[in-house]
Amino acid sequence: MEKIDDLNTGRRNVLIAGAASAAAVGLPLTGHAQATGANVRPAAAPGSATNGAPVPASVSLKVNGKARTLKVETRTSLLDALREHLMLTGTKKGCDHGQCGACTVIVNGQRINSCLTLAVMHDGDEVTTIEGLGTPGKMHPMQAAFVKHDGYQCGYCTPGQICSAVSVLDEMKRGIPSHVTADLNARPLLSADEMRERMSGNICRCGAYSNIVDAMSDVAGSAA
Numbered sequence: 001m002e003k004i005d006d007l008n009t010g011r012r013n014v015l016i017a018g019a020a021s022a023a024a025v026g027l028p029l030t031g032h033a034q035a036t037g038a039n040v041r042p043a044a045a046p047g048s049a050t051n052g053a054p055v056p057a058s059v060s061l062k063v064n065g066k067a068r069t070l071k072v073e074t075r076t077s078l079l080d081a082l083r084e085h086l087m088l089t090g091t092k093k094g095c096d097h098g099q100c101g102a103c104t105v106i107v108n109g110q111r112i113n114s115c116l117t118l119a120v121m122h123d124g125d126e127v128t129t130i131e132g133l134g135t136p137g138k139m140h141p142m143q144a145a146f147v148k149h150d151g152y153q154c155g156y157c158t159p160g161q162i163c164s165a166v167s168v169l170d171e172m173k174r175g176i177p178s179h180v181t182a183d184l185n186a187r188p189l190l191s192a193d194e195m196r197e198r199m200s201g202n203i204c205r206c207g208a209y210s211n212i213v214d215a216m217s218d219v220a221g222s223a224a
Contacts, residue, residue, distance in 0.1 A: 057120050063088070064132030072119050078112075079103045081119035082129060090130040090159045094203075101202030104160035104167075105129050111167035113201075130159035133166065142166050145215035153206035161202050165216050168198040172220075190220045 054073040061068050063086060070085050079096075082088045082105070091114060094102030098116040105114045106128040134140035142162050145151070152158040172194065175187045180197045188194050195216050196209070204212065 059119050059123050061119075061122060061124075062126040064128060070119065074118065074120050076119045077115055078105070078107075078117050078119045078122055078127070079114035082114065082127070088129050088131055092156055092159055094157070094160075099203070100157070100160075101164060102157050102160040104163045104202065106163055106167055109167075109170070111164050128163070130163055133162065140166070141219050142169075142215065145218045146212070149211045149215040149218065151208055151211045151215040153204075153208050157202065157204050157206075161199070161204065161212060164199060164202045165212065165219075168195060169216065169220055171198065190217070192217070 054075065056071040057074050059070045059072055059081070061070070061081075063082070068086060070081055072081050072085060076085075079091060079093060082091050083093065091105055092102040093115065094100035096103075096115050098113040101113065103114045104111050106112075107122060107125050109126075134143045139147070140162070142165050146158065146162060151161070172188045172190060177184050177188055178194060178197045180193050181188045192213050195213050199209075199212065199216075
């Protein structure tokens with residue numbers, strides 16, 4: 001049978017070894033290497049140079065009808081590529097988490113949150129931003145309807161709202177159902193409920209929702 005002193009010594013050794021291991025895990029990689037004398041180099045991340053610097057990638061896009069080629073870091077979002085590289089600042093950065101819709105653009109005919117996707121994922125894609133829908137001198141019908149029905153207040157969310165509204169009417173025209181569509185075999189009705197449901201991902205802090213629906217209804221009626 002082991003003596004009490006031997007058991008206590010064994011417990012002390014286990015505690016000491018455990019504390020040393022926890023301290024080593026908590027050290028940064030370089031600090032741990034220095035503490036242990038090991039020659040350790042961090043592995044290069046995918047798409048990074050061996051010195052840790054990000055490697056730029058070439059991306060070709062068709063933006064608002066014009067061919068554009070960019071050199072961007074592989075971690076650059078489509079939103080940042082549009083704003084910081086192409087200076088198309090109409091597309092807004094709101095929450096940067098895909099929850100507010102301020103960054104909505106149209107890619108290959110479908111609306112997306114540009115903050116949630118990487119620019120390198122869209123090589124060869126066609127992108128339409130608010131600048132590509134219309135100009136002050138020649139507004140898109142949806143832009144004109146927003147002005148007519150006062151569908152904006154502070155205006156920060158308006159570019160995303162308009163891009164989304166244009167896409168919503170196109171979705172309904174193509175017969176794509178929503179959560180409130182009663183008959184999945186019939187074309188969705190151009191109703192306020194349908195529009196509100198489909199626009200629910202675009203947040204307006206000013207609360208101009210009813211005016212936005214009026215603007216969409218106006219355009220939908222004109223196109224019918």
